[in-house]
Amino acid sequence: DAGVIQSPRHEVTEMGQEVTLRCKPISGHDYLFWYRQTMMRGLELLIYFNNNVPIDDSGMPEDRFSAKMPNASFSTLKIQPSEPRDSAVYFCASSPGTNNEQFFGPGTRLTVL
């Protein structure tokens, strides 16, 4: 298996633009997680899905952020409009169950100017 795949790997955009991050989890994994990592706030869970259903979105910072999982092999995290404070590395991770072992993708480094 190729592991968790994320695209793009790097994104530079201007404030106010829409940003869409993409994730393909490992086949057969029922859980998908979106994290944001910054120096100041560390690794924060934004939202997670179980069997394509959003379970907990309490970490989503505000209404500008939205996430979808239309099928078992694809998820998106959208920021609209983007702001400079959204600059971070965004990780997607998947897991086959609740045993605490999550497999992380390579991340998307987002810079909002």
Place this chain on the structure above:
Amino acid sequence: GQSLEQPSEVTAVEGAIVQINCTYQTSGFYGLSWYQQHDGGAPTFLSYNGLDGLEETGRFSSFLSRSDSYGYLLLQELQMKDSASYFCAVGSGNTGKLIFGQGTTLQVKP
């Protein structure tokens, strides 16, 4: 609320042993995990403790005491490639959700 505490930085020399501690406060505790992250890389899973005691995987061991809300990661025979950040994470109920600590940056010196 839920919180985890671990040291922000640790320095050790090649070949030595280092222990990274983690204390936690959480409701619905469901195991303690450790992840490693190299600069510019993604977190990778190292170990999981669901029950009290020591788990060993090669040069790495992890310990959990649920009564003390405490665990640690022990790295033996340190190598330069072990220089990385190490995160403890607690499971939140049987949900699959993890809460991560702020991470400990380990610097291994020759």
